[in-house]
Amino acid sequence: MIYFDNGATTLFKPPEVRHAVWKAMDAGNPGRGGHRKAMEGAKILYDTRQTVGEHFGAEGPDHVCFFYNATTALNCVIKTLTGGKKGVLISNMEHNAVRRPALSVFERGVPLSVFNGYGTEEEVCASFAECLGEDIALAVFLHTSNICSTVLPIKRLTDLCKKRGVLSVIDCAQAGGHLPLSLRETGADGFVFPSHKGLMGIAGAGILIVSPALKTALENAPTVMEGGSGIHSFDRSMPQTLPERLEWGTVALPAVASVAGGIKFIEKVGYGELMHREKILYDRCLEGLCSIEGIRLHGMDFFSRFSSLSSSQKVCRGCASQGSIFKNPSLFSVGAGDSLPTGDVPSGHVTKFEHVGFSGSDAYFKKCDEFCMPILFTADGVDGALLTQVLSDDGICLREGFHCAPLAHTTIGTEKTGGIRVTFSPFNKPGEVDTFLDTLKREYKALKKRETSDKTK
Amino acid sequence: MKTNDRKGVIAMPSLTNALRGESLLNAKGIYVRVIKLPAGSTKRGCAYGLEINRFFVESAVRDLETSGIQHGEILL
Structure with missing residues (x-):
């Protein structure tokens, strides 16, 4: 065969991934108890945050949040950080993971702009600058297209965002694990990855890596999903700080841990x-x-x-x-x-x-x-x-x-x-x-x- | 709360922060471990903290603060 x-999912997983999944299957639920197995799970989760954070140039493990897939992470970012007159900018090359949540907020009255991501570098940057109006609070766009050989000039686009005080989040679904990426060096505020594509993990986890600015923005905005967090059970709302604020319910530990296994393999090779x-x-x-x-x-x-x-x-x-x-x-x-x-x-x-x-x-x-x-x-x-x-x-x-x-x-x-x-x-x-x-x-x-x-x- | 005679606990605002603190302090030679705090030790429900020899509490808190790791109250 x-x-x-x-691009849909990697089929062959390195031994490091299988080992990480196996180990996570033998652990308890992180943050749900203080017994040995729960703490083993917590340690696996924390170590994965650290591995992912270091690999992608995050400030620290508390700047790495886990979701159930990249789509959930993108939905969370778009729906948390837009509203009222705070609009969103996307490209005309986006996957439905970005297009649909952007359209959903647009239908609720949020401004939506779409720039041309299919052109020469100069054309893309000019279109981006033109669409980056005062009503845009967040720009979400792909690193690499999921259908063809389009790669956006990330650094130039994030520079433009910084000049205008707009947060930028990059959908790295097709780029993660295929080439070195650093949040710090690209100047982006967020990277989103799925566990099961280039990072070679198993399906079931999405990763959001945030800059200090995006972390603060997400900590100060209302949450779009709520549930158990393992701490402060009597509080009416989710914990104030990331990553717990965005991690509702049980984390898919085997899928999350598999990412650390994938990164271990990538770094070895x-x-x-x-x-x-x-x-x-x-x-x-x-x-x-x-x-x-x-x-x-x-x-x-x-x-x-x-x-x-x-x-x-x-x-x-x-x-x-x-x-x-x-x-x-x-x-x-x-x-x-x-x-x-x-x-x-x-x-x-x-x-x-x-x-x-x-x-x-x-x-x-x-x-x-x-x-x-x-x-x-x-x-x-x-x-x-x-x-x-x-x-x-x-x-x-x-x-x-x-x-x-x-x-x-x-x-x-x-x-x-x-x-x-x-x-x-x-x-x-x-x-x-x-x-x-x-x-x-x-x-x-x-x-x-x-x-x-x-x-x- | 009831603690070991020689042990104190630094309450932490989240499990991630507790594990960050554990990693930092152990690397600095201050032995701590993450524990779940007993019910009633905070009014907000479940919480985690760093169990530590009382003698090192002051320097541990200083190290946490220097590294920007938030902590809660000290339970001695």
Whole structure:
């Protein structure tokens, strides 16, 4: 089976994740009692806050809040910090996790603005500045699109927010775990991640990391959900301080703990190698898709790597074909016979990323050029659902449709057809891309032939 | 509240703060542990605190305050 739907959830989990989940399943409910098992649970929760906070440049563990998924976290932020004349600004590339809560508050009279996130860096920044009116209190926008290769110039947009005194929260659902991100360095007020995508944890947790300014704002605004908090039971309202203020009811400890396991794995391997692995797959896939007649790529108009792809300078074909691609292949073994060929990384192929200081937009985009985003394609004359069903029967898992992002599909012009999305994990292998491309070519040709003969009948 | 003769408790406003305090003070060589406070020790219901040797309470409180970790009353 070949799994290229890692944008929905990563399928292969590192051993660190399994271990963390197992340990959490053996712990009690954090903050619900002082006995040994409850305190074990509390310690796991706290350690995860610390791991996540340090990894993403938060001020401290009390700046990390856990929800049930990224959508709950985004709903909480949008519904807590808007109201009356305090409006929200989003992009035209958002997932429904942002679009729907923004529309919900808009229908209650809250100002809503939508800036153009699909353009050159200058166009995006100009549109953002224009939409950042006095009635905007909060800007919520994606880091990376969940349908195509759009990455927003986060640093420049958060700088604009700071100048206007607007809080900025970034939906990092498709970016977390794929490239180094630091709240402090990007200047954002909040990052939101799900547990189960790039961070390689299991489904069931969403993470909100807050700056001191966002922490204060959330602590001083009315809550949108209430429930047990494990402390101050007689108080009518939720505790005043974060993270407890936003953590209603029992925390999904195994899912939360799995994130710490994922980060442990990511830090062990290093972003340099993770990104290198995905880039090889990405470039190979893009190039292959371009060579199939009738396959159309979408959402690539402003993506520099794509425009220069034909030169092959950025495609690591050389090292991929040598069989000595990655530094630590054994770390990515997912089963018998699945391990990658061993060997050292050829010099000059791995870029060290460690923690990226997003000091300037050029540097930022340069880094993003090494980072792999979703690929979206359609096949002329063949329905995407039919094609993915046939591919699924051949053992290839891809997601097609609208990916809960109708706004983004409308923006890039695929609102009628949707598209087929390819998203990788570092556990995928170049050979799988080749198999996928060969199968796609064969099945597409067969379906098209069938379609044509049906029409002639 | 009833405490061990040599032990005092620093009440903490949240479990996260209590664990932050525990981590900080243990790293500084002041041994503390997070405990659940007995019912009735606060009027607000369940709460957590740091159990500590009374001798170190003053320096622990100073360290907490220097690090910006909020604490509640001292229960000796």
